[in-house]
Amino acid sequence: MTEEKMFFENEVFSKEDYEFTFKKDEELIEDILKNKKCGKVLDLGCGEAGTSLALADKGFEITCVDISKTAIENVKKEAKRRGIKINALIKDLETFEIEEDYDVIICTGVFHFLPKKIIFKLIKEIKDHTKENGLNVFEVFLEGDPSQEEDSVGYYFKKGELKKIYSSWKILDYEEYEEYDEDEKQINKLAFLMAKK
Template structure:
């Protein structure tokens, strides 16, 4: 709790363009007090939380690291409430690349970041991986649980926002498809550094991320919390890892009922720290 609160105060203070001194002045405190909060040396007095929440313009729940929100983060919260699986139940092609590059011949822990309705997470569990999965939608989490129960596998799925969630345990594989555009540009380095830090030796990251192309029209879905990525940007976070695969594709999509195209960067990177 202390570390999560410390990180959130720092993140949302910077997002508001405030220095530690300016925030301290608004609260009637010394800047050293704010510095200690952000370094997780101390915590704000509970009586300060409402004022701190008001200044940073976020709820106390969000400040403390809870995902509860006044409005949906993604348009898919409503789409997932139907009985039909919006994305279907067939796994993404990238799932087969995970099997190819790191087959579950031993116990392997895998995290699916932004699992949606669970089709990929359940596929991994069905193939023998120890799977954890996060998503920000309640409906998606419930459908992931139902799909896992139907198939007869276990997925440790829980609610978390990709912007706020940070790892504190190690994984062998971190996987994400079509979700990373929800990460604001200013948070990307910190988030990927966290993912890399908590990846076991020889572990892999398998990511698909939408990229902006001037010759492709914006998608018909109006995503208020989506942020552009550019070709090659994802690789800049993995200059010190072995790049196993890096490609870019343009594909047709009919998810919204309106035919359109997407450009996507596909990357597989491996952590190798040993010099032997």
């Protein structure tokens, strides 16, 4: 069986009929731009990196990290096509160490692939490597999400848990919500957080 963290590489991105669309999250871009007009962005578990590519188009300096070789190769190709520079790295977040400080660190739809111990170490590192007034942006899956299985390696957050972790920062947005997943035909339970240091 495919290791959970390799699911997107093996079962999604590397499939012959998969099409990279580099879809961006317009609302997220707007919210980031309300707080930052330029700066350094780190996108952890970037996947297609649509939002980061759009921020690079606007002059942000982007570093993208993903375990998927196919995703990173395609992100690099797309950056070249757009005539922008982007630092895209094939790395496993279980061992990745953040070496620089960033204005914005984004990690969406990734934590449910990582064990709890790694996540809490990574969140500490993310916080430490965020510049003063910098932003952290997360979207996480919550306990009870239909994708959670008894033997899931990845961590599912408790209601309110992520907000509590950021209680000493300014919470710009925190929402818990349900969203229909068209591909899996299921309703996901999610939380979104944007916090300012």
